[in-house]
């Protein structure tokens with residue numbers, strides 16, 4: 001059994017979490033550089049919790065320059081076992097309306113200007129991403145969100161775009177035709193890196209707009225997004241506050257294998273591994289790299 005530690009990556013509109021016992025903003029150094037900001041560490045409902053504002057307090061990092069690898073490494077290094085992303089998203093579905101929450105369970109990655117893996121030359125690894133989110137953690141998020149009185153959709157495909165500009169109307173209609181349900185700019189490579197770091201990962205999409213496909217809603221605009229985010233922030237904080245009650249303080253191994261994702265993933269022979277890269281992987285992959 002290990003101790004549960006919840007990690008929250010707060011997206012646009014979520015830069016702080018009040019009510020953490022013994023809360024302290026901790027600077028965490030990683031071999032991948034500095035995370036987006038210091039990490040707020042404390043206890044909530046008897047469970048340790050770490051909160052990181054994805055864009056930094058004051059929203060200084062763009063979706064492209066968010067230091068995704070440092071963020072995931074830092075969470076892992078702190079002892080996080082269950083990582084929840086809370087993100088502002090556009091919707092491609094009439095029924096997923098602004099103000100609703102969607103428990104994302106699939107992704108289409110259209111980002112192209114980001115570092116997407118901890119591994120590489122000298123230590124090659126291939127993890128499975130067929131099911132990129134943890135169903136157990138997703139259920140906890142769904143229950144915690146429902147308790148806030150928001151309309152919650154169970155399951156949805158998140159299209160990750162590079163940004164920072166929003167999509168054209170043609171792109172918006174194309175992504176909708178592909179079967180994407182929501183759109184945002186940050187959950188990739190975050191979800192991929194969380195899997196490489198053997199963290200259970202769930203993503204809560206807070207719908208802020210209908211992007212630019214809806215004939216009755218005009219085009220996505222930032223003013224409307226910020227307004228909806230303001231209205232949703234309390235529900236998002238309520239969801240975080242309810243999460244510890246949905247997860248056991250002590251956890252057995254993940255029934256879906258998230259915490260063993262690297263068991264058979266590393267291809268590079270032990271004697272051909274790059275010691276410098278192996279050293280950088282201490283937090284992310286120490287469990288398997290240290291084993292003989």
Ligand SMILES: CSC[C@H]1O[C@H](OP(=O)(O)O)[C@H](O)[C@@H]1O
Pocket residue numbers: 010011012013054055062063086087088089163184185186187225
């Ligand atoms: C504020 S609109 C665009 C911005 O909001 C989303 O951020 P996050 O995913 O961190 O909540 C979206 O991905 C864009 O970065």
Ligand SMILES: Nc1ncnc2[nH]cnc12
Pocket residue numbers: 088089090091161166167183184185208209210211212220225
């Ligand atoms: N329509 C949209 N496209 C991309 N990211 C978003 N974040 C919130 N709304 C969005």
